[in-house]
Amino acid sequence: MDFLQQDIIISTSAGKEKQQVSAAERDNGPADFSSIYSKDLLPTAGGEEMTRGFLQELVHILLTYISKSSQRSSKVLDFHHPHQLREGLDGFSLELPDQPENLEQILVDCRDTLKYGVRTGHPRFLNQLSSGLDVIGVAGEWLTSAANTNMFTYEVSPVFILMEEFLLKKMQSIVGWSADVGDGIFCPGGTISNLYSILVARYHFYPEVKTRGMGALPRLALFTSEHSHYSVKKSASVLGMGSENVFVVKCDERGKMIPADLESSIVAAKEKGLVPFYVNATAGTTVYGAFDPLNAIADICHRHTLWMHVDAAWGGGLLMSDRHRMKLQGIERAWSVTWNPHKMMGVPLQCSAILIKKRGLLQGCNEIGATYLFQTDKHYDVNYDTGDKSIQCGRHQDVFKLWLMWKAKGSQGFGSQVNKCLENAEYLYVQLQRRTDFELVFKHKPEHSNVCFWYLPPSLRGLQPGPDRDMRLHQVAPRIKGRMMEKGSLLIGYQPLGDKVNFFRCVFSNPATQQEDIDFLLEEIAQLGEDL
Amino acid sequence: MDFLQQDIIISTSAGKEKQQVSAAERDNGPADFSSIYSKDLLPTAGGEEMTRGFLQELVHILLTYISKSSQRSSKVLDFHHPHQLREGLDGFSLELPDQPENLEQILVDCRDTLKYGVRTGHPRFLNQLSSGLDVIGVAGEWLTSAANTNMFTYEVSPVFILMEEFLLKKMQSIVGWSADVGDGIFCPGGTISNLYSILVARYHFYPEVKTRGMGALPRLALFTSEHSHYSVKKSASVLGMGSENVFVVKCDERGKMIPADLESSIVAAKEKGLVPFYVNATAGTTVYGAFDPLNAIADICHRHTLWMHVDAAWGGGLLMSDRHRMKLQGIERAWSVTWNPHKMMGVPLQCSAILIKKRGLLQGCNEIGATYLFQTDKHYDVNYDTGDKSIQCGRHQDVFKLWLMWKAKGSQGFGSQVNKCLENAEYLYVQLQRRTDFELVFKHKPEHSNVCFWYLPPSLRGLQPGPDRDMRLHQVAPRIKGRMMEKGSLLIGYQPLGDKVNFFRCVFSNPATQQEDIDFLLEEIAQLGEDL
Structure with a gap:
């Protein structure tokens, strides 16, 4: 092994044990990975030093990328058309080989991937609601992938399951819910969080839908504003409720839902024979950043006994600011809230929470009780096996980075x-x-x-x-x-x-x-x- | 800044520029992070060296963890009951503070998180279908989080969107589909992939469901074996089809679906007035690892014009082996396939693909055409803005780690x-x-x-x-x-x-x-x- 022959042992500022940097390394530049392959790394016996060397070289590439992305002299992107990238630029081939590439080539592939990508952490990347690169958040993601576990049970994710509990409780208290209510789950993005809100609302009013389907229910009507996110319509389609049963409520010139139009839409839907059950109010619309008048909407929902959801995917972050949180006044009256820490709070993608006021609904709505995961005869408190609340089975661990930040x-x-x-x-x-x-x-x-x-x-x-x-x-x-x-x-x-x-x-x-x-x-x- | 005063500059084996390790560092051990806070890191001006120092210290912790996890002398887990962890063990507090912690404490938090977790990469972790820790996969995840972008458009994910295209085509060709068919998407786990298969099948037969909902459709019947994954029932509930409309087909003693029982179930459902439309066959059941007889099932689906899905979340990996791929004979006849590279192929969590034979269905089923993302007047080929195929809006980038591996x-x-x-x-x-x-x-x-x-x-x-x-x-x-x-x-x-x-x-x-x-x-x- 060239790598071992060079006697390169890595030093970091961190070295708890004393380590050496060979003279050859400092004088002759980077190690040679051209004769090393993935099969030489851990878990292969003796692969420890090569694993360290390879990952540290990768980290060097990433640190350089992160530094450069923060510099205004760097470009935000180096644009190429799809056909140019597909054809292979300067030897950067996307083709998937039969035979392995050596690790030198793997590192080149990593550099090229970054080179042709978009620097979303650049100070002049203003394209999306999620932008920037939080160093602590990145550290959280790196640990998450080294821990490489799934969120279904306490058995395999003891620490992360509890972190999720602490985070959900904290977020619920910030929303303004009392300590005796509140449930929730982290999910893969705000659209899925909004989908959960409709799913759970439907189950709340019609628990028989779980076994019998929409065929057993009246024609349900949902309400959301013309400036709201498309996920309400998309979710209605996915859930078998039909996008035409989503009634689009008018907004004022500032993009805020007009409560009087909501109420007349509800009345009109009832007159057509539909059964209104769910209203989505938006705290921070996608384009204008508008906040719907939550208290006025809550009053209407209360009068008609409708589930009030607040999509605060984008606006939820303002709850963290004493100066701006009054823009979400009335959110505490919502029955469910979507809040994406990966947007305004700068957490790396993805990190989205659906908060549900009434406990037990998520579990009742989604549980199937698969015995290979959710055994009831385990030796610990199985209330912490929260995975059956989810519509997913395996669920990525999205909480540690937020907890660490x-x-x-x-x-x-x-x-x-x-x-x-x-x-x-x-x-x-x-x-x-x-x-x-x-x-x-x-x-x-x-x-x-x-x-x-x-x-x-x-x-x-x-x-x-x-x-x-x-x-x-x-x-x-x-x-x-x-x-x-x-x-x-x-x-x-x-x-x-x-x-x-x-x-x-x-x-x-x-x-x-x-x-x-x-x-x-x-x-x-x-x-x-x-x-x- | 203590950190700067110590003049610690980090060396890696990788250093493209020559770097120094101060004598103080090598002699006195690790740097002092106790007076440094996240606000001192990038993007704060002058935060570059501290960012490098902090992330390299974190990487040192992770490398030590990865090494130890591969050693048989290490424990697989250090078990504590939920109440013990919640109360705070040896100062490890899960509480979320108002005031920032210093970075020394953050690193301690990282160590504690790993200490009380489960080492899923340990040779004796055999608890889940996903296990092990692939070093190249981890490298892929680390780069993914540094790139921190979303999969909705080519605009913000040019390289990753193309990698997804190459991977999907490769996987389709391995399944056995010809080059002129095939579509798909990577999603957050096998349950969501299976949910897509039902969603798209329903849309294929009844495209009006998207706007009108299940109320406009006859009562549909789905079929899956008693040994199959619970996601078929869960998805039927979520999609508004009702879990009682999922017919459970008997298996032989080896856990394989009995084709004759499938056919008689289909006939029985028709006699009850239901409309069969979808069959899930499993390639690699969760508990027994059984492979349903795909060709026999495909014959039945063909006779009754039913959508044939193969859940190869677990068994799909065997397609990569010349020795074992014949166990999935007939999979090429499926109309859709779930395949989780995060299981048998060892890719870090999560990495799951749904493959759909007929092109255009995914887009037709899920597209809403939000103009703030999917503008049609962009200056590049917007066919690469594939995000509207997804039921998600923001979608985590799960393809790079697989591509790199x-x-x-x-x-x-x-x-x-x-x-x-x-x-x-x-x-x-x-x-x-x-x-x-x-x-x-x-x-x-x-x-x-x-x-x-x-x-x-x-x-x-x-x-x-x-x-x-x-x-x-x-x-x-x-x-x-x-x-x-x-x-x-x-x-x-x-x-x-x-x-x-x-x-x-x-x-x-x-x-x-x-x-x-x-x-x-x-x-x-x-x-x-x-x-x-």
Whole structure:
């Protein structure tokens, strides 16, 4: 083994035992992995040092990537079209071989994968509700994969099952529920969390649905706003309830659900013979960042005995801030809440929780009691075998990274992080108000960190508002976005919405972003679009 | 900053730039993280060296854990009851603080988390279908979390979206589908993959279900064997089809579905006015490891025009082995296949694929076309924005680790790994046949790596088979399992099944396990149970 012959033993700042770095290593550069294969690593006997060497080389690559991603001089992405990447760029082949590659090539593959990817931790990555790269969160993920276990039972996940319990209780208390209520589970993303809310609501009113199906139930009606996330409709389809039974409630110009329209929709559905049972209110809509009026919606749900769900996937993070949590007033009256720590709290993907007020519903709704996992004659308290609450069997462990970040930041640290992002949004809002080459999509100060705006190229500035200007304006954002991606200088999203033609949506959840990046954003868009 | 004052710069074997290890570091042991907080790390300006130092210290902890987990002298687990862990052991507190902890404490938290967890990579962890710890897979996970992106669009996941395409095509060709058919997606676990198969089958026959719901459909019937995974019933409940409409088909003594019973169940369901539409065949049952007769089932599905799904979550790995793939003969006739690389192929959790033969169904069934993600006026080929095929919105990137392992092992490496696990099962089977203190649950040679057996304590050996012996035998496995967990010497599962009282199920998917571990397993069980 070349690797062993070189007598390279790795040193880290951490070395609990004293370790040596050979002179050859320090003088001659990196070790040679070209004659080493995965079969030489653990669990193969004698593979320990090679395993250390390989993983430390990989960590070196990742640390370099993380450092570079935080530098403004780096590109956010190095764009290539799908056909270019598929064909193999500079020897980077996606093909899956019959014979093994050596570990030197594996490390090259890792470098190439990062090179052609998107740096979501870059201060100028503003494209998605999840952005930034939290170092403690990454540490949490690295430990999670080394621990490599499943969330079905206490037997194989004792620590993580308890961490989930502590996190859910903490989040429930922050929502404002008393200690004697509250249940929940972490799931693979906000759409699945929202799906759970409908699933459990249906079971609450019609427990027979579990065995007999929708055929035994009346035609149920669901309500959500026109600005809400598409997951309500998608879930209604998946759950066999039909997307046409989702009634879309109107919003005001700020994107907030209009309570009077909710109530008249409920009445209209009843008149058509449907049975309303579920209302989704949104705390932080995807595009505008709007907060639905939760107390007014709760009043209506109470009057009609409807399940009130709050989709706070995006807005839930504001509960951590003393300054902003009043925007979610009334959330404590919800029967269920979706809250994604992987969005505004900066936890690495994925980390999403569904909180259910009434205990026992999740278990009743989903349990099957498979005897190969959920034996009742175990020697410990099997109430901690919580896996049968889930619609999954195996479930990825998404809690440790959040738990570790909470330890490292404290509730206060999350609060400061949220405040900072909302200050960025306000700063952008103020800049946009001052400029004549940009136009806000709505005039109000942002409630969340979403800021929506058009860029007006010189050729459009003199035109009267109307269909002709709209048609041309609609093409501006996609063309700037294409140029932006080719250049790789920043990344921000755009979309049309209702009667509004394509506009940019800037969202701040990335703790790396500073005011200088916001100044850059505006200048860069203006420069990329000035000839349009 | 203490950390900077100490002038500790980290060296790795990898250092592309030359780096120094200070004398202080080598002489005085690890760096002091007690005055450093998460706010001092990146993206904070100047946080680069501290970020490197912290993550390398964490990696040191993980490497030590990985090494120790591979040693037979280590315990598999250090068991504590839930109330003990909840109360805080030796200062390990699960409580979530308001104020931040320093990074020294964070590292202690990491060590404690590993200490009280279960070493699923230990050669004697045989408790679950997913076991072992693949070093390349871990590397893949570490890169995945540093890249921290979402699978909805090519825009934010160009490389990973293409890797998913290459992997799905490769897996489809291994299943035996021709190049002009085949679609699929990676999802969070085998239960969700099976749920997709039912969802898509329903949409194939009744596309109106998406908008109109189950109320517009006849009462549909599903078929699966008594030994199949519980996910078929669970999914039928979730999808609004009702678990009572899942017909349970009888198995032979080896756990294989009896085709004649399937056909008579279909006829009986039709006579009751139900509409059969879907059959789940299992390739590798959870407990016995049985393979349903796929060709016979495919003939029946063809005759009745039913969707044939093969749940090869566990058995799919055998397709990688020239020696064992004939056990899945007929799988190419399936309309959909679940295959979990995180089981028999040893990929870290989670990695599960649903393969669908007919193209376009997944997209048609699930697409909503949200304009904030799936803009049609992008500057690249938006056919690569595959996220709308998913029932999720954000979707964790589970493909890179599999892709990297495939590069590092080649198809042949996976084949050898599978062969080794099945050799272990055969070795255990031969040992059990030889011993009088153990009894096989069924006499046939295992088809997969599952081996099911009872241990007979001396007090039971003279007893006649019958209810009395069964009652006493039923208590043996749980008591031995409890002692095993307290001792921490190995981990293996047990369960009852049908008329069989509690028996042990040993499964081999852990490449670390050797024959000496199997010898140990039998001796250990005999020793733990001899006084029962």
